[in-house]
Amino acid sequence: PARWRPWRFRMSNDVWGKPVVSGNLLYVTSFEVHALDVTSGRRQFKTREVAWSMALAEGLVHASDGPSLYALDAADGRERWRQATGGWVYSLQVAAGTVVTGTRGGGMQARHAATGEPLWELTGAQTEFETQEAGPLAHDGTVYVWGEGRLRALDTRSGAERWSYPIGDAAACGGVPVRLLPVDATAGTAAGPTVFASAGKRVLALDAAYGTLRWTFEAPAVLLSPPAYAPGAALTGGGVFVADHLGTVYALDAADGRERWRIATEARQSIEPVLVADNHVHVGSGAALYTLDAVAGTPMWRFATRGDLIGTPVAADGRVHFGSADHCIYAVDAVGGQLRWKLATDGEITGSPVVANGVVYACSKDRCVYALDAEKGTARR
Structure with missing residues (x-):
């Protein structure tokens, strides 16, 4: 496969x-947003403006060049609206018909996704970690914002505060950003809608409706990635899985x-969550992919590459797909860990792969x- 030239x-x-x-x-995203035909790979359109971030929802591509936010028709790239943000956008999400942005200096804004009409604007978000992953998180009608030592839940449309919890500032959280995983009632949690959070060495479970603390767990090392949740897994109300930066994986x-x-696996600098699929836990630690039994934690297999794993692996149809800093894309058997195929590129793989159809x-x-x-692993033309 490494000698084969793929569709690209x-x-x-x-x-x-x-x-x-x-x-x-x-x-x-490659300085601009590019739309490619999934069958032929031919480009259908690209934006004229720089796009540092992008989100797709309800037939629109929302993107930001930093000081402005704009929306394009997802089918043909025609501009629908454009708004100045009054700051530099570092994070962008779309949920419940609303575009939520984080801007440098602790700002956050919400706009109507279809028209760009401003809905609300607030200050006070954290300023230590101005990245897409650490920005305001929009989910199911709620925006979760960490700032001034508290985690706040705001109404997506009005910005009204629903609750806040004293989760601590950057120093109290081990000098790493708080990472969140909201879980709906339909996901099967025994206690109902829950927000799971990684905050330094702690994993917290908060009631999504009222912000009350349900439980907390403290690991011996800092957690860089958000928790992962899986219903069932022979655990009451489902299981929460998280890995610390030393590579120890915990099932709660x-x-x-x-x-x-x-x-224990090996040292892990990834900010991506572990993957839980079909009662297996897949975790990229260093230059290897580890697969564990989700119920017992028993190691099943380890697949080593020649570079650190990039992003989160993807499980589909009995295979696990992932990329590595060794320039290769891999597909391995999800149960036994045998190599199905790999493809060598001329550069480090960036981000997680996507599997569709x-x-x-x-x-x-x-x-x-x-x-x-x-x-x-052959080309799809």
């Missing part, structure tokens, strides 16, 4: 972030936070977007 589309600039598939188009009962098991889409620092047959 070459950009004129570096590609970053995770590609997004919607309908017949694949959207990627979602109902009460009791530790069910822990197992039997195709793996991945981006590389060789400025190319790849579309590969998920089963065989």
Whole structure:
């Protein structure tokens, strides 16, 4: 496979972030937003403006060049609206018909997704970690914002505060950003809608409606990534899985936070959550992918590469797909860990791959977007 030349589309600039598939188009960010045909790889349109961040929802591509926010028709790239933000946008999300942005200096804004009409604007968000991952999180009609030592839940449309919890400032949280995972009632948590949070060495479970603390768990090392949740997994009300920066993976009962098991892998600098699929826990630690039994924590297999794993692996149809800093895209058997195929590119893989309709889409620092047959690794033309 390393000698085979795949279907690919070459950009004129570096590609970053995770590609997004919607309908017949694949959207990627490479200084501009590019829309590629999923079948042929031909570009259908690209933005004229720089796009540092992008979100896709309800037939619109929302993007920001920093000082302004704009929306394009997702089918043909025509501009629908544009607004000045009054600050530099570092995070952008769309939820419940609302665009939520974080701007440098602790600002946050909400706009109507279809029209760009301002809805509300507040200050007081954290300023230590101005990244997409640490910005305000919009989910199911609520915006979660960390700032001034508190985690606040705001109404998406009005900005009204629903609750706040004293989660601590950056120093209290181990000098790393708070990472969140909201879980709806439909996901099967025994106690109802819950917000799970990684805050320094702590994992917290907060009632999503009232912000009251349900339980807390403290690990011996700092947690860089958000928790992952899986219903069932033979744990009451589901299981919460998280890995610390030393590579120890913990399984907690979602109902009460009791530790069910822990197992060491190797040092892990990734900010991505572990992947839980089909009662397996897949975790990229250093230059290896570890797979554990989600119920017992028993190691199942370890697959080593020649560079650190990038992003979160993706499980589909009995395979696990992932990229590595060794320039390769991999597909391995989810149960036994045997290599199914790999493809060498001319650069480090950037971000997590995406699997849709039997195709793996991945981006590389060789400025190319790849579309590969998920089963065989061959090109999809």
